[in-house]
Amino acid sequence: METPKPPAQLVGTNDFVVVANRLPVDQSVSPEGAITWSPSPGGLVTALSPVLEKHRGCWVGWPGTTEQAPEPFRTDSGVLLHPVTLTAEDFENFYEGFSNATLWPLYHDLIVPPQYHRQWWEAYREVNEKFARETASVAAEGATVWVQDYQLQLVPGILRQIRPDLTIGFFLHIPFPAPDLFRQLPWREEIVRGVLGSDVIGFHLESNARNFIHVVEHVSGLEVAGQVGVRQAGAKVQASDGRWVHVGAFPISIDPTPFLNQQVDVAKIRAELGNPRVLILGVDRLDYTKGILQRLHAIEEMHELGALEPDTLFLQIATPSRERIDHYQATRAEVEQAVGRINGRFGQIGRPVVSYHHTSLPKWRLVELYSAADVMLVTPFKDGMNLVAKEYVACHGDGSGALVLSEFAGAAEELAQAYLCNPFDVESIKRQLQHSTKALAQDPDSARARMRQLHTQVVDHDVNVWANAFLHALKDSENM
Numbered sequence: 001m002e003t004p005k006p007p008a009q010l011v012g013t014n015d016f017v018v019v020a021n022r023l024p025v026d027q028s029v030s031p032e033g034a035i036t037w038s039p040s041p042g043g044l045v046t047a048l049s050p051v052l053e054k055h056r057g058c059w060v061g062w063p064g065t066t067e068q069a070p071e072p073f074r075t076d077s078g079v080l081l082h083p084v085t086l087t088a089e090d091f092e093n094f095y096e097g098f099s100n101a102t103l104w105p106l107y108h109d110l111i112v113p114p115q116y117h118r119q120w121w122e123a124y125r126e127v128n129e130k131f132a133r134e135t136a137s138v139a140a141e142g143a144t145v146w147v148q149d150y151q152l153q154l155v156p157g158i159l160r161q162i163r164p165d166l167t168i169g170f171f172l173h174i175p176f177p178a179p180d181l182f183r184q185l186p187w188r189e190e191i192v193r194g195v196l197g198s199d200v201i202g203f204h205l206e207s208n209a210r211n212f213i214h215v216v217e218h219v220s221g222l223e224v225a226g227q228v229g230v231r232q233a234g235a236k237v238q239a240s241d242g243r244w245v246h247v248g249a250f251p252i253s254i255d256p257t258p259f260l261n262q263q264v265d266v267a268k269i270r271a272e273l274g275n276p277r278v279l280i281l282g283v284d285r286l287d288y289t290k291g292i293l294q295r296l297h298a299i300e301e302m303h304e305l306g307a308l309e310p311d312t313l314f315l316q317i318a319t320p321s322r323e324r325i326d327h328y329q330a331t332r333a334e335v336e337q338a339v340g341r342i343n344g345r346f347g348q349i350g351r352p353v354v355s356y357h358h359t360s361l362p363k364w365r366l367v368e369l370y371s372a373a374d375v376m377l378v379t380p381f382k383d384g385m386n387l388v389a390k391e392y393v394a395c396h397g398d399g400s401g402a403l404v405l406s407e408f409a410g411a412a413e414e415l416a417q418a419y420l421c422n423p424f425d426v427e428s429i430k431r432q433l434q435h436s437t438k439a440l441a442q443d444p445d446s447a448r449a450r451m452r453q454l455h456t457q458v459v460d461h462d463v464n465v466w467a468n469a470f471l472h473a474l475k476d477s478e479n480m
Contacts, residue, residue: 012058012136012137012138012139012140012143013138013140014055014056014057014058014080014138014139014140014143015055015056015057015140015142015143015144016051016052016054016055016057016058016143016144016145016146017057017058017059017060017135017138017139017143017144017145017146018044018048018052018057018058018059018060018145018146018148019059019060019061019131019135019145019146019147019148019152019155020044020059020060020061020147020148020149020152021061021062021095021099021148021149021151021152022061022063022064023059023060023061023062023063023064023081023082023083023084024044024045024059024061024081025037025038025063025064025070026038027063027064027065035068037063037070037073044148044463048146048467049077049079051467051471052077052079053077053078053079056078056079056080057079057080058079058080058081058082058138058139059079059080059081059082060082060084060131060134060135060138061081061082061083061084062083062084062085062086063083066086066087066088066090066091069085070083071083080138082134082138084130084131084134086127086130089123090123090126090127093119093120093122093123093124094120094123094124094126094127094151095151096322096324096325097115097117097119097120097123097124098117098120098121098123098124099124099150099151100322100325101114101115101120101325101327102114102115102116102117102120102121102185103150103151104150104174104289105327106177106181106182106184106185107150107174107175107176107177108174108175108177108289108381108382109175109177109181109381109382110181111288111289111381111382112288112327114184114185116184116185116186121186121187124154125154125190128152128153128154128155128158128194129154129158131152131155132154132155132158132159132162133158133162135147135155135159136159136162136163139163139166141165142165142166142167143166143167144166144167144169144471144474144475145159145166145167145168145169146168146169146170146171146470146471146474147159147168147169147170147171147198148170148171148173149171149172149173149174150172150173150174153170153172153191153194153195154190154191154194155170155194155197156168156170156194156195156196156197156198157193157194157195157196157197158194158197159197160197161197167199167474167475167477167478168197168198168199169198169199169200169201169202169470169471169474170195170197170198170200170201170202171201171202171203171250171470172201172202172203172204172208172384173204173252173384173385174384175205175208175382175383175384175410176203176209176211176212177211178211178214179211179214179215179218179219182211182215182219183215183218183219188215188219189219189220192215192216192219192220193220193240195212196216196220196222196237196239196240196245197239198245199243199245199246199474199477199478200233200245200246200247200248200470200473200474200477201233201245201246201247201248202233202247202248202249202250202470202473203247203248203249203250204249204250204251204252204384204385204410205249205251205410206228206229206230208249208384209235209247209248209249210228212247213228213235213237213247216237220240222237222238222239222240223237223238224236224237224238225238225244228247228248228249229248229249230248230249230250230251231248231249231250231251231465231469232248232469232473233246233247233248233473233476233477234246234248235247235248246473246477248473250466250469250470250473251385251410251413251414251461251466252384252385252387252463252466253385253387253390253458253461253462253463253465254387254390254391254394254458254462254463255462255463255464256390256394256458256459256462258363258367259367259370259391259394259395260394260397260459261397262367262371262395264367264368264371264372264395266371266372269368269369269371269372270372273313273315273355273372274313274351275311276311276312276313277309277311277312278308278309278311278312278313278374278437279312279313279315279372279373279374279375280299280312280313280314280315280373280374280375280376280377280433281314281315281316281317281369281370281373281375281376281377281392282295282314282315282316282317282376282377282378282379283316283317283319283361283366283369283376283388284316284317284318284319284378284380284388285318285319285321286318286319286320286321286328286331286335286358287321287322287328287331288327288330288331289380289381289382289383290379290380290381290383291379291380291381291406291423292316292318292331292335292379293331293334293335293338294379294423294424294426294429295314295316295377295379295423295429296314296316296335296338296339296342296354297338297426298426298429298430298433299314299342299353299354300338300341300342300345300346301426301430302430302433302434303342303345303346303353307430307434308437311351312353313352313353313354313355314353314354314355314377315354315355315357315369315373316339316354316355316356316357317357317359317361317366317369318332318335318356318357318358318359319359319360319361320358320359320360332358335356336356336358339354339356342354366391367395370391370392370395370396371395371396373392373401374400374401374402374437374440375401375402375403375404375433375436375437375440376388376389376392376401376402376403376404377404377429377433378392378403378404378405378406378409378411379404379405379406379421379423379429380406380408380409380423381406381408381423381424382408382409383406383408383409383410383411384410385409385410385411386405386406386409386410386411387411389403389405389409389411389415389418390411390415390458393451393454393455393457393458394455394458394459396451396454396455397452397455397459398448399447399448399449399451399452399455400448400451401440401451402419402436402437402439402440402447402450402451403415403418403419403436403451403454404418404419404421404429404432404433404436405418405419405420405421406420406421406422406423407420407421407422408422408423414457414461415454415457415458417450417451417453417454418450418454419432419433419435419436420432
């Protein structure tokens with residue numbers, strides 16, 4: 001049976017289209033008030049740029065402002081950036097509401113209670129339809145479309161109805177919850193149906209993919225076959241229209257190039273920080289899932305016990321995030337209160353034991369801090385992957401440094417040589433911090449061997465391995 005041709009007015013010229021909530025652009029405003037837009041490459045952009053450039057592809061997304069959106073424009077490499085315009089009401093209900101106060105906590109195992117509001121759901125559905133229609137207008141006949149993440153789970157299903165000629169992939173960058181949790185969602189069947197509009201569905205971990213398969217069985221009663229595999233779409237679901245939808249685990253990674261062989265003057269960076277004997281680093285979005293408060297409690301208790309050198313510095317970079325949402329405001333208040341208390345108890349004038357910065361830093365500055373840190377402390381309660389852990393490891397090809405990592409970060413499955421901790425257990429964080437600092441001081445050869453194993457894993461399984469594995473699975477699905 002031939003796939004029907006799409007209506008001519010819905011056909012664009014792009015053979016490969018990426019659809020994501022955010023467009024990879026930055027807005028700049030001149031002193032005279034003139035607004036300009038420029039591409040802002042990130043990990044996903046880096047991974048997909050070769051494919052986008054080869055096909056003169058298109059990236060569809062929201063430019064990050066509800067005030068003024070740019071006209072579609074091509075980057076120097078020929079990639080078309082196609083903005084989707086959102087109103088302030090869209091942003092409030094679709095993004096802050098359903099995406100980040102309903103789906104985000106639900107998919108992160110109810111660390112805070114999700115909120116279920118019908119007007120948020122209606123906005124989510126309407127914005128997803130807007131993204132799907134914009135995508136349909138730029139995709140060439142028979143194009144490949146790759147939809148990204150939890151904000152756009154309805155796009156594949158809507159796009160399938162509008163443009164059945166397309167090959168559609170979907171990738172979830174956050175965890176997918178167990179069936180008993182997902183079943184709370186009043187619109188669970190609509191979400192499953194939307195995602196199943198894809199030809200291939202990707203998750204970071206096998207456990208996430210299996211959760212999705214179990215949800216499909218429990219919620220939709222659809223037939224499933226095969227086994228979930230890593231870097232392959234071995235499992236499949238028969239959608240209600242008879243198509244087989246392929247499902248697999250594809251662990252994402254980083255482009256290690258910016259972190260390798262950097263000429264960082266570590267002594268200079270540490271001098272800027274007061275020459276601490278031990279430098280512990282945390283770099284996170286200020287999000288309640290990241291466990292920042294628990295690591296501060298661990299640092300505080302270790303100072304109480306004298307388990308840290310007196311001139312140990314914990315440097316925490318907390319990137320501003322979703323600042324209008326109540327739970328994020330509460331998290332910030334608790335973290336900043338703890339920082340003040342700890343410095344008041346154990347710091348000295350001009351020499352804090354916690355250096356806390358609520359700010360974003362450019363990549364080059366993060367590379368400097370990663371390179372200078374003795375220990376990287378990454379303690380999320382739940383994380384799809386956590387690329388900060390991999391960025392730190394990439395900076396330590398010489399085997400220096402140590403990574404203390406939550407066992408509930410997706411990265412823990414690949415970075416088994418890290419010092420793995422339970423972030424819900426302050427004693428576990430303390431124990432692994434102590435093991436890591438003790439190993440660096442007393443058993444440096446063993447510590448170096450661990451870090452080199454981690455470094456090899458990150459470099460050998462970079463972001464290109466992730467993207468290529470998924471796109472090969474998507475291409476294979478066209479012949480099945």
